[in-house]
Amino acid sequence: xxxxxxPPRLSASVALLLAANGVQAEGEVTLHTPRGFGYFIGDSxxxxxxxxxDPAASLDPASLPRPGPLTYWLELTDSTLEDLGADAMARRYxxxxxxxxxxxPLEPRMLAxxxxxxxxxxxxxxxxxxxxxxxxxxxxLREIVSTRAGASLxxxxxxxxxxxxxxxxxxxxxxxxxxxxxxxxxxxxxRGWGFGRRHRPFAAAAREVARRLAATQGPEGYLxxxxxxxxxxxxxxxxxxxADDVASFLDSRPGLRGIARETSExxxxxxxxxxxxxxxxxxxxxxxxxxxxxxxxxxKLERAGA
Numbered sequence: 001x002x003x004x005x006x007p008p009r010l011s012a013s014v015a016l017l018l019a020a021n022g023v024q025a026e027g028e029v030t031l032h033t034p035r036g037f038g039y040f041i042g043d044s045x046x047x048x049x050x051x052x053x054d055p056a057a058s059l060d061p062a063s064l065p066r067p068g069p070l071t072y073w074l075e076l077t078d079s080t081l082e083d084l085g086a087d088a089m090a091r092r093y094x095x096x097x098x099x100x101x102x103x104x105p106l107e108p109r110m111l112a113x114x115x116x117x118x119x120x121x122x123x124x125x126x127x128x129x130x131x132x133x134x135x136x137x138x139x140x141l142r143e144i145v146s147t148r149a150g151a152s153l154x155x156x157x158x159x160x161x162x163x164x165x166x167x168x169x170x171x172x173x174x175x176x177x178x179x180x181x182x183x184x185x186x187x188x189x190x191r192g193w194g195f196g197r198r199h200r201p202f203a204a205a206a207r208e209v210a211r212r213l214a215a216t217q218g219p220e221g222y223l224x225x226x227x228x229x230x231x232x233x234x235x236x237x238x239x240x241x242x243a244d245d246v247a248s249f250l251d252s253r254p255g256l257r258g259i260a261r262e263t264s265e266x267x268x269x270x271x272x273x274x275x276x277x278x279x280x281x282x283x284x285x286x287x288x289x290x291x292x293x294x295x296x297x298x299x300k301l302e303r304a305g306a
Contacts, residue, residue, distance in 0.1 A: 027051060027052065027053050027057075027120060027129030027130075028051070028052045028090075029049050029050070029051050029052075029129060029130065029131050029132065030049065030050040030052075031047060031048075031049045031131065031132060031134065032047065032048040032049070032050070033045075033047050033134050033136075034046065034047075035136075036134075036135065036136045036137060037136065037137040037139075038137070038139060039101060039136055039137065039138045039139065040138065040139055040141055041101065041102060041103060041104045041138075041141065042100070042101070042102065043100070043101055044077065044098060044099065044100045044101075045098070045099055045101075045136070046096065046097065046098045046099070047095075047096070047097040047098075047099075047113070047134060048094060048095070048096050048097075049094070049095040049097070049131050050084075050092060050093070050094055050095075051092065051093040051094075051095060051118070051129055051131070052090040052091070052092050053090060053091045053092075053093075053120060053129065054090065054091065054122065055086045055087070055088065055089070055090060055091050056091075056122055056123070057091060057120050057121065057122040058091065058120070058121050058122075059081065059093050059118055059119070059120060059121075059129070060118070060119035060120070060121050061081060062119070063117070063118045063119035063128075064079055064081050064095075064118065065079050065097075065116055066079070067079060070099075070113075070114060071114075072102075073101060073102050073103035073111075074099060074100075074101055074102070074103070074111075074113065075099065075100050075101075075102070076097065076098070076099055077098045077099065077100050078096070078097070078098040079095070079096065079097050079098070080095075080096045081093060081094070081095050081096075082094040082095075082096075095118075095131065097116075099113060101138065103138055104140070104141070105138050105139070105140050106140055107140055108137055108138065108139050108140070109137070109138050110135055110136070110137050110138075111135065111136060111137075111138055112133045112134060112135040112136070113133045113134045113136075114133050115130060115131060115132050115133040116130070116131040117129070117130055117131075118131065200299070200302050200303070201231070201232040201233075201235035201236050201302075202232050202236065202295070202298040202299045202301075202302040203299040203302055203303065204232070205228050205229050205231070205232035205295055205298070205299070206292075206295040206296050206298065206299035208225075208228045209225040209228055209229060209291065209292055209295040210292055210295070210296075212224045212225045212228065213225055213288055213291070213292055219278070219279035219280070221288075222273070222279050222282070222283060222288055222291070223273055223274075223279055225288075225291055225292075225295075226266075226269070226270050226273055226274075226282075226291070229266065229291075229294075229295055229298075230270065232298070233249075236249075236253075236302075237249050243267040243268075243271065246260075246263055246264065246267060250263065255301050255304065256298075256301060258301075259294070259297060259298070259301070262290075262294050262297070265285055265286050265290075265294075266286055266291070266294060268285050268286075269282040269283070269285040269286035269291075270282070272285060
């Protein structure tokens with residue numbers, strides 16, 4: 001059945017101050033509740049009460065009911081109080097209460113939640129505001145007298161488990177696993193994970209050279225790029241590589257023999273930059289553009305297995 005119930009609003013307004021053991025009751029409460037019927041054992045339901053007080057008054061949070069059993073069949077599972085602020089007319093609070101019922105009626109029965117009393121503080125004056133209870137209709141889970149043949153509490157047969165063809169699901173899963181494995185292998189190959197090529201110093205150096213040359217147009221970026229590429233050669237050789245060691249290094253790396261001339265120009269430009277007249281004569285041997293291109297070519301050869 002489609003639930004089209006509109007929550008009722010129960011207003012409890014006490015305009016007169018009622019004396020009760022020296023404590024007075026005042027304030028206005030608007031109670032928003034769910035539908036009032038169709039509840040079974042174990043069901044939960046929630047209330048929301050909007051409480052209006054004088055602007056100078058406030059609720060005492062210590063008087064908020066604590067979650068726990070209220071009766072043998074009703075339990076308060078949660079309670080929260082939210083201060084909505086005050087204006088010139090009133091201070092407002094929102095009280096949320098959630099209950100769970102454990103009553104098992106044999107026939108439809110009207111039950112009620114207990115009302116609440118919350119303490120109100122107004123300077124040295126102490127009073128209370130009443131949150132009314134709420135009535136609702138509970139329904140039984142079974143008939144009192146069975147209209148069917150056989151025992152009234154006889155268990156119903158289990159639901160028959162249907163057979164589902166999982167062939168297509170298995171195929172999709174297998175294809176997805178193949179695609180994921182291929183993608184992982186491709187990423188590992190590009191990144192150099194495994195395959196005997198865990199370190200790619202020239203690839204990292206090419207990125208760093210491009211970044212430094214783009215960031216600094218002066219000689220500082222050029223000199224820093226030369227040092228970055230030097231460190232890459234050192235890592236690739238496994239030792240500090242000097243100009244006199246270039247020939248033997250290239251002999252040990254057949255894939256790099258095709259750039260012997262560019263490598264010699266690089267070391268000559270480095271010698272001019274750091275031990276000669278400086279960056280300007282060095283850039284005449286190997287320009288900034290050629291230095292970046294040389295770094296990219298080293299990285300490309302490195303990826304190819306040089």
